[in-house]
Amino acid sequence: MTPFIGYGSESAERDAGAHHTILRFESLWRALGYARCEEQMSTRPAREFHGRDAELALIRAELERLSEGAEAVVVVEGAAGMGKSRLLAEVSTIARSLGIRVGSSAADPNETVVELAALLAALFDGDEPLLGRDGLATVQAHPEQRFWLLRDLQQLLERAALESPLLISIDDAHWADGGTAAAIRALPMRLMGLPIAWIIALRPPRESTPLVHALEQLKRNGAHTIVLGPLDDDAVVQLATDMLAARPDQSILEQLAEGDGNPFLVVETLLGLQEENRIRLVDGQAELIDKQLPRRVQVKMRERLGRLSDEASDAVTVAASLGRAFTFDELARTLGRPASDLLAPVGELLEANLLVERNERLAFWHDITREAVRTSVPVTARRALDRQAAGVLLEAGALPVEVAVQLAASAEPGDEVAIETLLDAAKVLVTTDPDTAAQFGQRALEIAPAHHPRRGEIVGTTAIALHIAGNSEEAMTFADRALRETLPALQEAEVRLSIAGMFAISPEIRISAGRLALNLPDLPASVRARHLACLFHNLVTAGRIEESRAVLDETRAAVASTDDARGWFTLRVAESALEYADDRFDLSVELITSAYRDGIFAGDDQRLRLAHMWHGELLSVADRYEEAFAIAADGLAAAQRDRQGWAYQMFETWHGRMLLRAGRLSEARAVLEGRFALEDGTHAAAVLDAAGIVALGRLAI
Ligand SMILES: Nc1ncnc2c1ncn2[C@@H]1O[C@H](COP(=O)(O)OP(=O)(O)OP(=O)(O)O)[C@@H](O)[C@H]1O
C-alpha cells in the first residue's frame, strides 16, 4: 500500500524512466566532453521506507509472535506529519509478508461522533475485508447498540483469528469516535490469547479523552508504545535521494534541515522546490538554483493556492469544508455548478497534488494540506462555507451525527436545519456519548429562537444527556433555568416526567424532577397522576419508605380518578415494592403479577422491564428458582432482541446475584465478572450496578 495515491505506480514508473533517461544523457554528454549536465529535476514521493529501524524491528518481533498464538498491541504516537501513516503502511506490508491478514482504517475528523466508524471501516472495508459483512446482523451502528455490536464483533473476530492471524490497524485515532475508543479499550483485552495484532496511531493527545484512558489501560496490560520522533539525518538524506532520484547537495540539505526531521515537511519542501523549479541536477547531484530563504509549509501552501486558477482555488477552498474526502458531485453541488464545469479545476488540483483520488472519492493529499487550506480563509467565510457544505452533505443523505460537529460550529441563530440536525444527533448520542450530546443540545438551544416549538425537547434531551454524563448538578441547574424561562407548564411537566423515569440516574434526581413538576400550576389531571405515581415509585426504590407513604393516598386518588393505564401500572409496581418492604410477601407478588400483566398496555417500556425483573426477584425469594431463572432468560433474550443495552445489563446483574444466592458460585462469578469487566463506558452507574459489584465482592471473599 502506498500513501501516495496521487502518484499511481504508473506515473512513478514514468518518473523513474525519465530519471534513467537523464542519467543516460549525462553519460553521453560526458562522453562528448561536456563537463556539466544541467537538467530541471522532477520530484516524486519516496518509494522506499527510510530509517525507523528500531521501531520496525520491535513491531516485526511483535507480529512474529502472532504465529505462536499470542496477541500484540502497539500504540504509535507522533506529531502531525511525523510519518505515522507511512509507518502503518509499512507495517501492513510486513504483516502480509508474514501471512497475517490486514484490516486498516483512519479515523476521520468529520466522523468523530459517528458510532464505531473507524473500527467498522478497519474490519469491513477494503478489497479483502477481515470480516464478511453478512456475519454482522446490522452494520448500521447506533450508539445504543454499541454493547451488542462489540459482542458481535468480538465473536466474529474470534472466529476469523482461528483461521489466520490478523492485524487491525487504526490510524488517526485522535479523531476516533466514542464507540471505536470503547472498542479499543475492550476488544484487545477480551480477545487476549488469540493471534490478533492491534496497531493504533495518533497525534500526541492534548487532553484526557476516553481514547487516552483506553490506551493507558492497554499500556498497563502490556501494549508497546512507539513515539515517533524526527527522522535522523541519514534517513532524511535517503528520503531526499529517493525523491530526487539523485543525491541532494549541501544547499538542499540545509533547506531540508528547516523541517527538523519531520518527514512531511521534508517531503513538502522538496515538492515546493520542485514546483518553483528551483532544483537542478548537476553532475549527478541535486542542488538548489538559488539560495532563497526556506519558507514554512503553511506559507508555501498559501502560495501554492495562489498559483492555482481562480476556479481551482475556489474548488479546493470549498472542498476543505466538505471534509477529508468527498465526492465529485458533493463538490459540484456545494459550488452550485454543474459537475462538467469542475473537470478542469479538479484536474488542476490533482495535478498540483493538493487532491488525490482515494476509494472512488476525492481526498486531500494530506491532512496538513487541508488544514492549511482551511486557515487560508478568514474564519467568518470558513464558517459560512462549512454551513453550506453541511447542507449539501445532509441532502446527499448524511446522518445527522455525521454533520453535527460542523453545524455546531457553523450555524447561525434561527437556522432551522441546524436546530433539527443537532437535536437529532443529540438524541442518537445521549446514552453513549452524553458529553457530546449535551454540547449539541446546548448549541441547538443557543440557535433556537425563544418560542421555538422544539425548545422543550431540546432542553429535555440536553438535561438527560448532562445527567448521564455525570454532571448532575449542572444538568439540574440547566434544566431548571431553561425549563422555567422557556416552556409552557405542560411541556415542562413532560420533560420532567422523562427525567423522573430514567432508571440509570440517581433516584434523588428523579424525585426532585417529580416534585418540581408537581408544583407547576394547572397540570392536566392525567399528567399529574402519572407524576405522582412516578414520584411514589421513585421514593420506594430510593428506600424513602415513610415519604412514599405520605404521598400514597393522594396518588391512589389521582390515578383512580383519571383511570390512566400508565398511572395504574406505575402505582402497582411501586405498591408491590412497598408491600414487600412491609413483609406482606403474598400481596407483593399478587400486585406485581397483575401489574406486569396489564403493564404491556401502559406504554412504559423501561418500567415494564423493571417490573419483569422485580417479578422474578420475588419468585426467587420464595425459592421458586426455576421460574425466576426462566424470567431471567426471558428478560435477557428480550433485551437482546430489542437491543436494549441497559436492560440487558440490569438482567445480567440480577441473574448473577440470583446464581450467587442459589449457591451456583462458579456460574455467578462468570456472569458477574463478565458483566463488570465489560468496560464499554456506555452506562452511568446505577443502583443495580452497585448491587452487582457488591455481589462480585462477596464472591471474592
Ligand atoms: N520513514 C519514511 N520514509 C519515507 N517517507 C516517509 C517516511 N515517513 C514519512 N514519510 C512521508 O512523509 C509524509 C508525511 O508522513 P505521514 O503522512 O505518514 O505523517 P503522519 O504522521 O501520518 O501525519 P498526520 O499526523 O498528519 O497524519 C508522507 O508523504 C510520507 O510518505
Ligand SMILES: [Mg+2]
Ligand atoms: Mg497520518
